[in-house]
Amino acid sequence: xxxxxxxxxxxxxxxxxxxxxxxxxxxxxxxxxxxxxxxxxxxxxxxxxxxxxxxxxxxxxxxxxxxxxxxxxxxxxxxxxxxxxxxxxxxxxxxxxxxxxxxxxxxxxxxxxxxxxxxxxxxxxxxxxxxxxxxxxxxxxxxxxxxxxxxxxxxxxxxxxxxxxxxxxxxxxxxxxxxxxxxxxxxxxxxxxxxxxxxxxxxxxxxxxxxxxxxxxxxxxxxxxxxxxxxxxxxxxxxxxxxxxxxxxxxxxxxxxx
Amino acid sequence: xxxxxxxxxxxxxxxxxxxxxxxxxxxxxxxxxxxxxxxxxxxxxxxxxxxxxxxxxxxxxxxxxxxxxxxxxxxxxxxxxxxxxxxxxxxxxxxxxxxxxxxxxxxxxxxxxxxxxxxxxxxxxxxxxxxxxxxxxxxxxxxxxxxxxxxxxxxxxxxxxxxxxxxxxxxxxxxxxxxxxxxxxx
Numbered sequence: 506x507x508x509x510x511x512x513x514x515x516x517x518x519x520x521x522x523x524x525x526x527x528x529x530x531x532x533x534x535x536x537x538x539x540x541x542x543x544x545x546x547x548x549x550x551x552x553x554x555x556x557x558x559x560x561x562x563x564x565x566x567x568x569x570x571x572x573x574x575x576x577x578x579x580x581x582x583x584x585x586x587x588x589x590x591x592x593x594x595x596x597x598x599x600x601x602x603x604x605x606x607x608x609x610x611x612x613x614x615x616x617x618x619x620x621x622x623x624x625x626x627x628x629x630x631x632x633x634x635x636x637x638x639x640x641x642x643x644x645x646x647x648x649x650x651x652x653x654x655x656x657x658x659x660x661x662x663x664x665x666x667x668x669x670x671x672x673x674x675x676x677x678x679x680x681x682x683x684x685x686x687x688x689x690x691x692x693x694x695x696x697x698x699x700x701x702x703x704x705x706x707x708x709x710x711x712x713x714x715x716x717x718x719x720x721x722x723x724x725x726x727x728x729x730x731x732x733x734x735x736x737x738x739x740x741x742x743x744x745x746x747x748x749x750x751x752x753x754x755x756x757x758x759x760x761x762x763x
Numbered sequence: 764x765x766x767x768x769x770x771x772x773x774x775x776x777x778x779x780x781x782x783x784x785x786x787x788x789x790x791x792x793x794x795x796x797x798x799x800x801x802x803x804x805x806x807x808x809x810x811x812x813x814x815x816x817x818x819x820x821x822x823x824x825x826x827x828x829x830x831x832x833x834x835x836x837x838x839x840x841x842x843x844x845x846x847x848x849x850x851x852x853x854x855x856x857x858x859x860x861x862x863x864x865x866x867x868x869x870x871x872x873x874x875x876x877x878x879x880x881x882x883x884x885x886x887x888x889x890x891x892x893x894x895x896x897x898x899x900x901x902x903x904x905x906x907x908x909x910x911x912x913x914x915x916x917x918x919x920x921x922x923x924x925x926x927x928x929x930x931x932x933x934x935x936x937x938x939x940x941x942x943x944x945x946x947x948x949x
Contacts (some may be wrong), residue, residue: 516783517830540771541890548773550888553808554937560947565908569874570881570894570948574856577833582843585846611767619836623781649781651836685775687782693821693881695821698892700772717890718770726769752948753769755829 511549511675513711514655519547520716527719537648539751541717547672549714571755573693576619576653578613588664596646598665600625600741606658607688607748609695613751614658621687622650622662629668629682638670645658663741669725670710681708681715701746702728771822771891776815779860783817784836785845788859790820790871792850797825799929801880801897802868805861807943808889808938812865816886818935820857820869824894827875831855878907879921884935894946897933898925913944920944 523545531537543555563570584590588601605621607615625631625648628640632647650662667682683700690696702715709715718724726749735743774782790797803818805813823829832852839846856868858887862891862908874880879896898910898921920943937945 527910537767543890543893545890548888548890550773551890552888553811554813554886554888555890556893556938556942557808557947558942558944560945561909561913562947562949563909566948567877568948569821569829569877569879570946572821572823572829573831574821574835574854575831575833579834579849580836580838582838582840584843606764610768612766621782623778625777631778631780633780636777647780685772685778685781687774693883695849695893696819696883696887696892697769697771698774699769700775714772714890717772724768726767727772747850748769749766756787 510673513677515676515680516547516592517711519711523547524716524719526554531643534730537723539723542719545717548717559633559702566755570693573691573695574689575617576689577617578653580619581651585664586650586660588646588648588662591647592645594645596626596665598643598646600663601666602661602675602735602737602741602743603684603701603746604659604661604735604743605746605748607654607656607660607690607750608658609690609750609754613676615654616656618654618689620652620654620660622664623685624648624664624683625736627665627668627672629670631717638666640670666703674713679708681706681712681713682705688748688749688750690752690754692752692754695750695754697748697750697751700727703744704728704731710736715719773887773890774817774885774892776887776933778817779815783858783860786847787835788857788869790854790857790869792848795872796868797872797940799873799931800858800868800870801899801931801933802866803932803934804865805867805886805935806865806937810936810939811938812861813886813937814861814863814865816861816865816867816884818859818861819868819883820871821881821883822855822871822874823876824853824855825872825875828869829855832902882935884937886937889937893937894948895935895943896921896946897931899923908948910948917944
């Protein structure tokens with residue numbers, strides 16, 4: 506006999522328990538938790554893919570991880586930041602500009618570093634063989650972009666707003682629309698892969714990946730702000746999303762890299 | 764001032780057309796006499812291979828430089844396609860997806876000044892990436908702070924086992940028996 510897949514109500518109850526347990530722990534003096542726990546059970550794929558032993562702390566000032574990879578003009582082409590211009594025709598969907606700054610926790614800009622973005626198309630379908638969601642592929646949209654941050658640590662992408670899409674975590678599971686981001690800081694310890702969400706999405710409370718961040722303020726930091734000043738008349742809507750990279754770096758890297 | 768960090772989220776299942784790049788594991792220039800291969804499998808808590816993990820390597824150059832070099836994702840400016848590294852600069856960075864059997868491999872040069880490659884693992888189901896290290900030697904007397912602080916069974920998970928032809932085997936077990944030591948840099 507096969508176990509029935511959990512319902513949205515089952516997952517919702519698990520997520521509420523995790524939120525309550527976190528709130529109680531913080532009230533009892535536990536530190537604020539900025540990142541998701543790797544053992545967050547409502548996200549079912551985590552079950553066999555998280556370590557059960559505690560991480561081992563490394564405080565060695567000579568650790569190689571306190572430095573990290575660099576990228577440059579050879580790694581990015583001029584059109585990589587514009588996901589709407591990678592094919593002969595225009596992709597379908599709502600054209601958007603997404604911009605923001607990449608900073609370290611001291612507020613210093615991360616300069617000249619690689620930012621990678623990937624996403625589903627406007628219908629909620631990835632250009633990936635294993636995505637079988639019966640929504641149309643768009644021959645004019647791949648959904649991959651790259652850029653280097655400028656001297657202020659700023660990045661900018663032009664793309665289309667992705668659609669929500671179903672997945673199989675539980676019955677009737679849907680991901681809120683999101684952009685995947687990959688970021689490099691001044692050290693390998695500052696590496697970050699994350700997802701940006703769009704403000705006001707009604708799927709937020711139903712999504713165990715977003716809700717894996719049990720701290721409300723931390724969760725809000727994954728949601729971009731609509732910024733009317735960034736919208737381009739007759740062309741695109743603008744969103745602003747700043748990114749702060751966690752983790753230490755060697756002191757020699759503090760002046761930034763080019 | 765201390766800013767709160769942006770939380771991590773899983774890389775998900777569909778990064779395969781976005782993050783891997785041609786020659787992602789080829790840190791060593793073709794035919795370099797000092798080239799060595801580091802390879803292994805990523806396993807989950809049921810000892811099943813993980814076919815949708817992404818392994819990244821960072822390491823000092825053979826001369827000990829930690830400044831890295833651009834050009835890991837070098838592009839052909841005419842077609843926009845990946846052109847591979849330029850055969851001279853040592854970028855220090857590799858990125859390889861696991862195959863359908865959970866296997867990954869990189870060809871690199873010996874790291875200068877440290878006995879290990881820094882490793883980051885990303886996967887569907889993993890909400891926050893994990894760091895570990897592949898140590899290329901377990902010679903007695905290796906004065907490494909991290910290795911010497913670990914009990915023998917845990918320490919063994921960080922040792923890349925030598926194989927013939929300058930090849931080292933480094934499996935990554937995400938959970939359970941023989942679970943790899945994962946690191947926290949604070």
